[in-house]
Amino acid sequence: MLTVGGYIRISDIGRLGDGRDGKEGLIRQREDVYDLAKLMRCNVHRMYEDKDASAYKRHVKRNDFEAMVIDLERGLISGILAYNIDRIARQPRDLERLIDIYEQARRPMAFATTSGDYDLTTADGRFQARIYVTIANKFSADAARRVARQKLAEAGDGRPHKGQRAFGWMDSVRIDEREAELLTIARKDIIDGKKVATVHREWTELGIRSPQTPPGKTIGYTSVKYVLRNPRLCGYRAYIPQEVRERSGRVDPVEWLIERTDGTPVRGQWETIFTPDEWRELVDVLDARTKTGKGRKAGSTVTKRLLTSIARCGKCGSGLSSGTYARGTTSYEKYGYYYYCRKADGGCGSLSRSGPPVEDYMEKALLGNLMEQTTSLQSAPKEDPEPAAAKATLKQIEADKVEARRLRADGLFSLAEFVREIRRLEEKEQETKEKVSDLSAAPARAGSTAARVVREWGNYTIDMKREEIRKRVEAVVVQPVGKGGAQRGAFRPDLIEIIWK
Ligand SMILES: [Zn+2]
Helix, strand or coil, X not given: CCEEEEEEEECCCXXXXXXXXXXXXXXXXXXXXXXHHHHHCCEEEEEEEEECCCCCCCCCCCHHHHHHXXXXXXXXXXXXXXXXXXHHCCCHHHHHHHHHHHHHCCCCCEEEECCCCCCCCCHHHHXXXXXXXXXXXXXXXXXXXXXXXXXXXXXXCCCCCCCCCCCCECCCCCECHHHHHHHHHHHHHHHCCCCHHHHHHHHHHCCCXXXXXXXXXXXXXXXXXXXXXXXXXXXXXXXXXXXXXHHHCCCCHHHHECECCCCCECECCCCCCXXXXXXXXXXXXXXXXXXXXXXXXXXXXXXXXCCCCCEEEXXXXXXXXXXXXCCCCHHHHHCCEEEECCHHHCCCCCCEEEHHHHHHHHHHHHHHHHHHHHHHCXXXXXXXXXXXXXXXXXXXXXXXXXXXXXXXXXCCCCHHHHHHHHHHHHHHHHHHHHHHHHHHHCCCCCCCHHHHHHHHHHHCCHHHHHHHHHHHEEEEEECCCCCCCCCCCCCCHHHEEEEEC
């Protein structure tokens, strides 16, 4: 992990108009830097903060900038993170001093800004930074960029959108009762298995229009999908940069949720129609359909996780399903997926928990339990379980090959990826076969089944692990957090109850 310095500069006058000046700007720039550090997995040694009222004067000394240059030279820090390059280097000669250090450093260095401009660790980036800083003094900064940044700042505050109303609201704040009701009904129906196309047909028959619907028409199918996935429904705020919008046409706002530095999504200041859990459940169901290309049947899950349906809801007892967190969120980065009680499977729909910590806890408990068995049953009955495990591995490899072929056929694998995957599987197959013949030649190793499971656990596939868990565990009950308990808090093992067979 690289240790870097964060550089922040504010101007009293607030003349840059990007929401990064004044007292608030100071806080925002700090947030920017910590966000970047998290993204780059860097450790922030110190925040260097300068305040200059006279930004364009050449002779104003920036004390913290000077301190930062020295620390960089001495190797106390190995890089700089900042909001943008304007904040770091106003004058070409400041930039040259930094470039000298980057060029001469004989260690890994980092350089990053929120706007992603000019990476000083590369020759290309240095070249462009030189040009930029040289002309930046002569021209006022790009007006469009300022507007974009101001918008981002507003979005970060959870201020409602100006401009067109969204489907479900009368204006930027107040709910439209009729549309809100349509959305509520549609959510329930879709979770129960109704197709979006059916919802679209019903809405068309009712003559429903969205704010984007052209005159004389009714709402389109794509719009129906879009309004159902809108993060605004549960108060989440998304911000899609103009460049991304222009480059890719319609963009999924679910992937552009704005988060605070503590990882919680920014909540808007408007009336909401769904709770965050309700919204996520819906998005999850819709996502699962696009992935499989057809409506998801009740009770089936797209990805079978280690504890799918083994883990049970502590409120209603239903087996838990799994879902993937919205991409771009901290939860996605940190955990990837979660278990939840799914209404469509007959559950109460009001419990969810991040996946990996629960699995980790279960695996440790199981292995601990097995180790105890090994020591208490000193000499266990002798079977030769290894060939059985190898057979299961071979079967799994065969299944993986079939899946790879299907992915290729569906165009989800490039030819290169497909070939790589097949080659990897064939190698594994070869290895396993060799291992089996070694084993049958060598005297069968003694040891209980439990010992073997413990030893081989790391090589087990998810299906094999599930099988072992099912043999020994009736259920893993996930208890609700209870009132006031933060869902995002640290993992609570006291809320996980393993019922052994
Ligand atoms: Zn439940």
